[in-house]
Amino acid sequence: MALPRYAAVTGWGHYAPEKVLTNKDLEGMVDTSDEWIRTRTGICERRVAAAHETTASMCSIAARCALESANLASLDLDLVICASTTPDTLMPATGSLIQDAIGAANAGAFDVNAACTGFVAALVMGSQFIQSGAYDRVLVVGGETLSRFVNWKDRNTCILFGDGAGAVVLEAADEECGLLSFVLGSQGSGGPLLDIKAGGAAKPASPETIAANEHYITMRGNEIFKFAVRSMVHASGEALAKANLHAEDIRMVIPHQANVRILRATQQALGIPWERVFVNVDRYGNTSAASVGIALSECAEMGTMQPGDNVLFVAFGGGLTWASAVLRWADISSIIARRGEGPYAI
Numbered sequence: 001m002a003l004p005r006y007a008a009v010t011g012w013g014h015y016a017p018e019k020v021l022t023n024k025d026l027e028g029m030v031d032t033s034d035e036w037i038r039t040r041t042g043i044c045e046r047r048v049a050a051a052h053e054t055t056a057s058m059c060s061i062a063a064r065c066a067l068e069s070a071n072l073a074s075l076d077l078d079l080v081i082c083a084s085t086t087p088d089t090l091m092p093a094t095g096s097l098i099q100d101a102i103g104a105a106n107a108g109a110f111d112v113n114a115a116c117t118g119f120v121a122a123l124v125m126g127s128q129f130i131q132s133g134a135y136d137r138v139l140v141v142g143g144e145t146l147s148r149f150v151n152w153k154d155r156n157t158c159i160l161f162g163d164g165a166g167a168v169v170l171e172a173a174d175e176e177c178g179l180l181s182f183v184l185g186s187q188g189s190g191g192p193l194l195d196i197k198a199g200g201a202a203k204p205a206s207p208e209t210i211a212a213n214e215h216y217i218t219m220r221g222n223e224i225f226k227f228a229v230r231s232m233v234h235a236s237g238e239a240l241a242k243a244n245l246h247a248e249d250i251r252m253v254i255p256h257q258a259n260v261r262i263l264r265a266t267q268q269a270l271g272i273p274w275e276r277v278f279v280n281v282d283r284y285g286n287t288s289a290a291s292v293g294i295a296l297s298e299c300a301e302m303g304t305m306q307p308g309d310n311v312l313f314v315a316f317g318g319g320l321t322w323a324s325a326v327l328r329w330a331d332i333s334s335i336i337a338r339r340g341e342g343p344y345a346i
């Protein structure tokens, strides 16, 4: 009988562009105030990609950092999964651009689009490739250049979003760790609440669509807010139940970073202490599919998780979509030390 296989997180990395756009800067661009943005969203600043930067270039930096922290070479990768809503091009996939940029010549590559839910969906997907025995080392990376799809004259949206990328390496392990449970959900009827209306097959870009600003993000914030809290609470509860765990068994919650009020409401409903919720929305704003990856990377970098700790991921986004997953933190140094031996030897 085949031994069970687990998908351990063994490396992480993130990248945020150098340019910081503060709430004060936004006061000079639209009719808003630092005070309004802070109290309604918890955001203080966000990063904006430089002209030469793209989703693929930022993801490639995050990917290299993740490989370095896992002590792996790009040639060791079997697969690159990129989650993004703002790919460099419709074709080729950004995953292929990253695969090429980092020199992952032995890896397949593709993109996942589930808006802000994308990173958690890709994490679940990558874990399954490993658990099934198909692959041993998978790079999951989420990145966004939302600044290129934001209408900088629309105060309802431009204050919220930021650019960046986050990545993890998933690796086969034989000791219990990695994905314990997950939930993926979609309610496509809510799509028009958060969308980019033109530039796809349904409405190709034209002078008219550009004149009507239909290539920018539009959002009904209030309705998304209510949906966000509902779906985050529900999905978290479901993933915990599937893993046979309770809120008190969770060491850290790493949620999608959209709005600190959404995080507070979710935390209170779940009954998890606020100190166990990782928050960086104040520094990056909402980076959509990059947000959970950046948060995971920063949280892991701080050494917060120890082997055996349970980590809850939860996200919501355009689609509408939602996802949650419970992961058990691996004994990473033991996996790295044993790389030369056994069935997963490089």
Ligand code: ACO
Pocket: 031, 032, 033, 036, 037, 040, 041, 115, 116, 117, 155, 156, 159, 194, 219, 221, 222, 223, 224, 225, 228, 258, 259, 286, 288, 316, 317, 318
């Ligand atoms: N500055 C000042 N006033 C503003 C601004 C701003 N930047 N934006 C909106 N307002 C005004 C509105 O026009 C409205 O004025 P009115 O009452 O005169 O009409 C007032 O502030 C209140 O607006 P609300 O929409 O009720 O404010 P709310 O408390 O809901 O906060 C917000 C708005 C921050 C957008 C909130 O609804 C939210 O965070 N929603 C979730 C958004 C989200 O997470 N989206 C991303 C989804 S993930 C993905 O897939 C990309």
